Amino acid sequence: MSHYVGSPSLQTRTLPHSAQTQHAFAERVLRLGRAMWKHRWLYFMLIPPMIYYLIFRYIPIYNAQIAFKEFFALKGVEGSPWVGFQHFETFFKSFYFNELIINTIVFSVAKLLLGLPIAIILALAIHESRFMFFRSLVQTVTYLPHFLSCVIMLGLLLALLSPSSGMINEVIKALGGQPISFLTSPAWFRQVVILSDIWKETGWSTILYLAALLSVNPDLYEAAEVDGASRWRRIWHISLPSIIPVVVLVTLLRLGNILDGGFSQIWVLYSVPVYSVGDIIDTWVYRSGVLDFQFSLATAVGLFKGVIGLALILFANKIAQRVAQQSLF
Amino acid sequence: MRKPIQIAFLLIALTLIATACAAPTPAPAPTQPPAPAPTKAQVAEPTKAPVAAPTQPPAAKPTEVAKPVDIELWAQATSTQAPAPPDDWVGYKTIREKLNINLKYVIIPTAADGETKINTAAAANALPDFFQAVSTTNARNKLIDLNKQGLIAPVDDLLKLMPNRVKTHYNDPSSLALAKLDGKQMAFVEVPNLPKREGLVIRKDWLDKLGLKMPTTIDELFIVAKAFTEKDPDGNGKNDTYGLGGFFDDSWGQGNRFAFFFGAYGVPDLWDWDNTANFGLSVRNPNFYKALVEFRKWNEAKVIDPDWATIKRDEFRIRWPQGRYGIMWEDFCALACVANYPKFDNNFPTGEWVALPAMKSSASKSYLNDYDGTGSFFAMSKKAADAGKGPAIAKLLEWMASPEGYYLLGFGVEGVNYKLDKSGAVTTDGLADPTKAWSHESMARFTQMRNQLIYDNNPNEVLARYPDFVTDKSKKPMSPMVFYKFFSTQPWQDSVAGNLIINPANRADLQRFYNENFQAFALGAKPLTDATWADFLKALDANLNAAKWETDSRKILQDAGVLKK
Numbered sequence: 001m002s003h004y005v006g007s008p009s010l011q012t013r014t015l016p017h018s019a020q021t022q023h024a025f026a027e028r029v030l031r032l033g034r035a036m037w038k039h040r041w042l043y044f045m046l047i048p049p050m051i052y053y054l055i056f057r058y059i060p061i062y063n064a065q066i067a068f069k070e071f072f073a074l075k076g077v078e079g080s081p082w083v084g085f086q087h088f089e090t091f092f093k094s095f096y097f098n099e100l101i102i103n104t105i106v107f108s109v110a111k112l113l114l115g116l117p118i119a120i121i122l123a124l125a126i127h128e129s130r131f132m133f134f135r136s137l138v139q140t141v142t143y144l145p146h147f148l149s150c151v152i153m154l155g156l157l158l159a160l161l162s163p164s165s166g167m168i169n170e171v172i173k174a175l176g177g178q179p180i181s182f183l184t185s186p187a188w189f190r191q192v193v194i195l196s197d198i199w200k201e202t203g204w205s206t207i208l209y210l211a212a213l214l215s216v217n218p219d220l221y222e223a224a225e226v227d228g229a230s231r232w233r234r235i236w237h238i239s240l241p242s243i244i245p246v247v248v249l250v251t252l253l254r255l256g257n258i259l260d261g262g263f264s265q266i267w268v269l270y271s272v273p274v275y276s277v278g279d280i281i282d283t284w285v286y287r288s289g290v291l292d293f294q295f296s297l298a299t300a301v302g303l304f305k306g307v308i309g310l311a312l313i314l315f316a317n318k319i320a321q322r323v324a325q326q327s328l329f
Numbered sequence: 330m331r332k333p334i335q336i337a338f339l340l341i342a343l344t345l346i347a348t349a350c351a352a353p354t355p356a357p358a359p360t361q362p363p364a365p366a367p368t369k370a371q372v373a374e375p376t377k378a379p380v381a382a383p384t385q386p387p388a389a390k391p392t393e394v395a396k397p398v399d400i401e402l403w404a405q406a407t408s409t410q411a412p413a414p415p416d417d418w419v420g421y422k423t424i425r426e427k428l429n430i431n432l433k434y435v436i437i438p439t440a441a442d443g444e445t446k447i448n449t450a451a452a453a454n455a456l457p458d459f460f461q462a463v464s465t466t467n468a469r470n471k472l473i474d475l476n477k478q479g480l481i482a483p484v485d486d487l488l489k490l491m492p493n494r495v496k497t498h499y500n501d502p503s504s505l506a507l508a509k510l511d512g513k514q515m516a517f518v519e520v521p522n523l524p525k526r527e528g529l530v531i532r533k534d535w536l537d538k539l540g541l542k543m544p545t546t547i548d549e550l551f552i553v554a555k556a557f558t559e560k561d562p563d564g565n566g567k568n569d570t571y572g573l574g575g576f577f578d579d580s581w582g583q584g585n586r587f588a589f590f591f592g593a594y595g596v597p598d599l600w601d602w603d604n605t606a607n608f609g610l611s612v613r614n615p616n617f618y619k620a621l622v623e624f625r626k627w628n629e630a631k632v633i634d635p636d637w638a639t640i641k642r643d644e645f646r647i648r649w650p651q652g653r654y655g656i657m658w659e660d661f662c663a664l665a666c667v668a669n670y671p672k673f674d675n676n677f678p679t680g681e682w683v684a685l686p687a688m689k690s691s692a693s694k695s696y697l698n699d700y701d702g703t704g705s706f707f708a709m710s711k712k713a714a715d716a717g718k719g720p721a722i723a724k725l726l727e728w729m730a731s732p733e734g735y736y737l738l739g740f741g742v743e744g745v746n747y748k749l750d751k752s753g754a755v756t757t758d759g760l761a762d763p764t765k766a767w768s769h770e771s772m773a774r775f776t777q778m779r780n781q782l783i784y785d786n787n788p789n790e791v792l793a794r795y796p797d798f799v800t801d802k803s804k805k806p807m808s809p810m811v812f813y814k815f816f817s818t819q820p821w822q823d824s825v826a827g828n829l830i831i832n833p834a835n836r837a838d839l840q841r842f843y844n845e846n847f848q849a850f851a852l853g854a855k856p857l858t859d860a861t862w863a864d865f866l867k868a869l870d871a872n873l874n875a876a877k878w879e880t881d882s883r884k885i886l887q888d889a890g891v892l893k894k
Contacts (some may be wrong), residue, residue: 073454074479074711095838095872158644163635164571164653184638184852271638272577272844273852279841287837290445291465293474295452 067300080296087300094288096279104280107261110194112254119202120247123209124235139210142203150268153196157183157269161192189274197265208250212243248326256313259305281305398721399431401457403450404707405443406436407780411773418775420738427733428724436777440579441465451480458713459722461781462516462706465579466840469507470832472706476510482714483513490723494730497785507828508706517726519704520785528697528816529589529685530664532655534677535562547593547623547688550656554632557655563677572632574654576645581840582612582847586637586658587624588698593688594620598699598824600882608892609879612843612869616692618862623690624851638848652677656685661812667798668770670807678803684815697819701827705781729782739783740793741767741775747793755793768796826891830882839873 036043062077067087069080091097122142129135148156163169163179173179182188216238224234261280270278281301289298313328321327406413413436414420424432435457437443443463450456451474464471475481488495498520499505508516536543536553539560544550554572556562562570575586581599583590588597595603596611604614611617627633634653636644649657650672663669664682673680687697709722728734740747740755746767750756757766767776776783784790795809833839846865849855869875886892 071452072478073452076454095835095842158636158639162639165569179635181635184635186854272841272848273638273854275841275845284837286445287841290448291441292832292836293448293451293471293478295448 064299064303066296067303069296071296071299083296087294087297088304090297091301091304094284096284099276100279100281100284101259103277104259104261104282106190107193107266107280108254108258110190111197111262112251114194115198115202115205116247116251118198119205120209120243122202123206123213123243124239126206127210127213127239128231128235139203139206142206144203145200146204148200150264153200153265154268157192157196183269184271184273186274186277189270189278193262193266193269193278196269197262200265205250208246209243212246213239216242244324245326248320248324249328252313252316252320252328255316256309258312259308395429397425397429397431398718399433400459400713400718400721400725401433401435403435403437403447403457403460404778404781405439405461405463405705406777408770408773408777409439411770411777412436414774414777419742420775423733423737424725424728428721428728430721430725432725434778437461437463439463444471447471451475451478454480454712456480456710456712458716458718459707459709462708466832466836467828467830468703468706469828472508472510472515472708473831475708476515480711481515481708482711482719483515484517484709484719485514487709487719487723487726488514488517490720491727491730494727497730497787503825504703507703507825516706516708518706519782521702521704522780522784523786523791523813523817524702525697525700525817525819525821526662526813527585527658527660528812528819529656529658529688530682530812531685532557532562533681533683534679535655538562538564543683543685545686545689547590547690550685550688551623551627551630551632554627554656555630558630558632562655563652569653570655571634571653572655573627574634574645574649574657575637576640576642577638577848578642581843583624583851585698589658589688590624590627591617591620592696592698592822593690594623594692595694595696595822596620597696597822598701598827600824600827600830602699602822602824602826603694605892608883608886610869610875612866619691621847621850622857625853625857628851629853638852649673650676652680661809661816662795665807665809665812666795667768667807671801674800674802674805678800678805684812687819695820696822697816699822699824701824703825703828707782726782729778730785735783739776739779739790741765741772746772746775752789754789826886826889829885829889829891831885833874833878833881835873839869839875839878842869842873843875 066077066080068082068084069077070083070086071077071080075081094100126135126138129138145153158166160167161169161180161182163181166179166182168182169179180188182192220238221234224238229237259281261282263280263282263286266278266280267283267286270283285298285301288294289301317327317329413434421432421434424430437446437460443461444465447456447460447463456475462468462471462475472481488499499517501518504518504521505514508514508518531543531553533543535557539556539562541553541556542549544553557570557572559568561568576584578584578586591597591611594616596614596617599611601609601611601614601617634640634648640648646663646669648654649659652673673682687695689695709719713719713722729738736743736747736755743749745760745762745765747755747757748759750758755767757763757768760766763769765772784794791810795813797806797808797810799806846855846868850857850861850865855861883892887894
C-alpha cells in the first residue's frame with residue numbers, strides 16, 4: 001500500500017478518478033434534488049404515511065426486545081431482566097406447536113392460492129363487462145362483505161349452516177339427508193373458514209387488479225381486435241400479462257404474512273371440537289400470551305412470525321426476479 | 330393550470346395531516362334518553378334510610394380549597410345492552426359536590442375481552458386507579474399476576490376507613506381471604522350476585538301435552554327430552570324442537586350449562602371436592618366417566634340442540650323464547666324477571682316453565698351444580714396508591730354504601746326513578762312517569778354499577794330487584810323469587826376453595842387438551858371405552874403434566890386448611 005501511496009505516477013492517475021467520482025455523485029444528488037423538487041407535492045403527501053409507519057411500525061420494534069426478557073410493566077422494557085431464548089423455547093416446545101404451524105400455513109396458503117385466481121377472474125370479468133350498470137352493481141355487491149365484521153359473518157354462517165335451523169341443512173333434510181355440523185366438524189371447518197374468507201374478501205381484492213387493467217393502453221385492445229383476436233385471446237395476451245406485476249407484488253406481500261391465518265375470523269368461528277384443525281398461532285398467542293399475562297411469550301411468537309415472513313419475502317423476491325423478471329425491490 | 334393542482338394537493342395533504350393529528354373526537358351523543366334531571370333540592374336532600382339500609386357515613390363535607398381528586402374506575406356494566414352514564418349524570422355531580430372526587434367510570438367488556446383490556450393496560454403500566462380484576466378462569470390468579478408485576482397495592486388500611494361498608498359488603502372473612510396474598514389484602518371482594526341463582530327448568534305445558542310425568546332421575550329426564558324432540562310438543566307440525574338447549578361457556582369440560590349431568594353423578598366441578606382423601610381432578614372419579622357416557626347418549630340421540638358447541642349466551646337467549654327447548658339450565662332472573670320473561674310469554678302465552686330438582690342417578694350423591702361463590706375482586710393500582718388516592722377511594726366506597734350513595738347509584742333519584750314505601754322498600758308504584766322507573770330498560774345506564782359495587786343483597790333490595798309481576802300477554806302472575814328459592818335450596822357442591830388453586834403455566838394447552846378430548850368423547854367424534862378413557866387420563870399426565878397440577882393444588886389447599894395434611 002505504501003508503495004502506491006509513495007508513487008507520484010499513481011497519485012496523478014488516481015486523483016482525477018476520485019474527483020470524477022465525487023463529481024458524478026454530486027451530479028446524482030443534484031438530479032435527485034431536482035426530481036424531488038419537481039414532484040415536491042407528491043413527496044409532501046408521502047409524509048403522513050411515513051409518520052404513521054415510523055410511529056406505529058418502526059418505533060415499536062424497539063419494544064420487541066421483551067421477547068428476550070421477563071417483562072415487568074413497572075420496570076419497563078429496558079429494566080426487565082434478560083432471559084435469553086426462554087420464551088422461544090416455550091413456544092417451540094409447546095404441546096401443540098406442530099399443529100399450530102400446520103393449521104396456520106394451511107389457512108394462509110389456501111386463502112392465497114384459492115383467493116388469488118378467483119379475484120383475478122372476477123376482476124377480468126368486471127373489466128370485460130360492457131354494461132356499466134351491471135359492472136357497478138357487481139363491484140358494489142362483491143365489495144360489501146369486506147365491510148362486515150366477523151361477528152356478523154358468524155351470524156350469517158349460523159343462519160346458513162346451523163344443523164338445527166340453517167338454510168343449507170334444511171335443504172339437506174328436505175332431500176332426506178342428515179344435517180351436517182359444518183362449524184363443529186373437523187372435516188368441514190377448514191372449508192367453511194377458507195370459503196367464507198374468499199366470499200368476504202374477493203371483491204375487495206379485485207380493486208388492485210381492476211386498477212392494473214384500467215391502466216392498459218386501449219389501443220392495444222383495438223389493435224388486437226382489428227387483427228381479429230377473439231375476446232379470450234385479448235384477455236390471454238393483453239389483460240393477463242398486464243396484471244402480472246401486480247399479481248407478483250400481491251403474492252410477495254402475502255408471503256410476508258404467511259404465518260397469519262386470520263385471527264379475528266377464526267377466533268369468532270372456531271370452537272373446541274375443531275381446535276385440532278382450527279387453532280392457529282395467533283389464537284394460541286391470545287390464549288397463552290394475552291389472557292395468561294405472558295406478554296414476553298406473545299412478543300417472542302410475534303418476532304418469530306416476523307422473521308419467517310421476512311425470510312420468505314426475500315426468498316420469493318429472488319425467485320420472482322429470476323423466473324418472472326418481476327420483483328418488489 | 331399547475332398552480333391550482335399544487336394548491337389542491339397541498340390542501341389534501343394538510344387535511345390528511347390535520348385529521349391524523351387531531352384529538353380523538355368525542356363520543357357521539359347517546360341515543361338513550363337523558364338522565365332524569367333532578368331538582369337541586371332532590372340532589373341535595375339525602376333520602377331517608379329504610380330500616381334495612383346502611384347507616385349514614387361520616388360527614389363528607391366538600392372542602393372549598395382542596396383540589397378535587399380524580400378517580401378512574403373500571404368495572405363491568407350491570408346491563409351490557411345499556412351504555413355508560415352520561416357526563417351530566419347526577420351521580421357524577423353528587424360525588425363531586427359531596428366527596429370532592431371527579432369520578433370517571435369506564436365500562437369494561439365481559440369475559441375474555443374484559444380480561445384482555447385489563448391485561449393490556451397492566452402491560453403498559455396504565456391501570457386505572459380502581460378496577461374490577463376481571464378473569465375468565467380465576468380472579469385470584471389475576472391478582473397473583475398483577476401482584477407479581479407490582480401493579481397493585483394492598484388495601485388493608487382502606488378497610489379501616491370504611492366501617493359501614495365493611496359491615497354491609499366486606500363482612501365475610503372467608504371471601505376476603507381469597508384476595509389475600511402474602512398476608513396482605515390485595516383487593517376488595519364484593520358481595521356476590523345472589524348465590525346459587527341458576528337451575529334446571531322444564532316446559533310443564535309440553536309435559537302435560539305429551540302426558541309425561543315430572544322427571545326426577547337422569548334416565549327419566551332422557552325419556553322426556555327424547556319425547557320433546559320427537560313428538561312435536563308444541564303441536565306446530567314441524568320437527569323444530571329439542572329436548573335440551575344449552576351452550577358451552579368456555580370453561581372446563583362440560584361447562585356450566587351441562588354441569589347438572591355431572592351433578593347427578595356427584596362430580597359437577599372440575600375438581601372432585603368430595604374426595605378429600607385423594608383430592609384431584611374429577612375425571613379420575615369413575616362417576617365422571619358414567620356421567621360422560623350419559624351425556625354422550627343424549628348427544629347421539631340428538632335430543633340436545635346440536636349448535637351447543639358453537640353458539641354463545643346471546644344466541645341461546647334468543648332461541649329459548651322462540652320455543653325451541655323443553656329443558657334448559659338458566660339463571661332465575663334471565664328466565665323469569667319482568668325484563669326477560671315477556672319475550673317468551675308473547676310467543677307462548679300458554680307456555681309454562683317450572684323448576685326441576687337435582688337429578689338423581691346411580692351415584693350415591695347428587696348435586697344441582699357446584700358453587701364457587703365469590704363476588705367481584707376490585708383492586709387499587711400501585712400508581713393510585715403512590716399518588717395518595719387510597720383515602721379518596723375508601724371515601725367513595727363508603728359513600729356508595731351510605732343511604733345517599735346506595736339509593737342514587739342503585740336505584741336513581743327518589744321520586745323520579747323510585748319511591749320508598751312505608752316499610753322502607755323500594756317501589757316503582759305511583760311514579761309520575763313509569764318509563765322513568767329505575768327498572769325500566771331505558772334507565773339501566775344510570776344504575777350500571779349496581780351489581781358490581783352497590784347492592785348488598787339485603788331483603789328489601791332483593792324484593793325490589795326481582796319483583797312479582799303480571800305478564801302483559803297471558804296475564805299470568807310471575808314470581809322470579811319462587812324460582813330462586815327453589816334453586817338455592819337444592820344440593821350444591823361447595824367449591825369456593827377452588828378459587829385458591831393457581832393455574833399452571835401451561836393452563837391454555839392443558840385446558841385445550843382437556844376440553845377437546847371431553848367434547849370429542851361427548852359428541853361421538855372419539856370412541857368412549859374404558860381403554861380410550863384410560864388413554865386420555867394417561868395423556869393428561871404424560872403430555873400436559875396434569876398430575877403435577879393436582880399435587881400443587883392439593884398442597885395449596887392443605888396449607889390453607891381446606892384439606893387435611
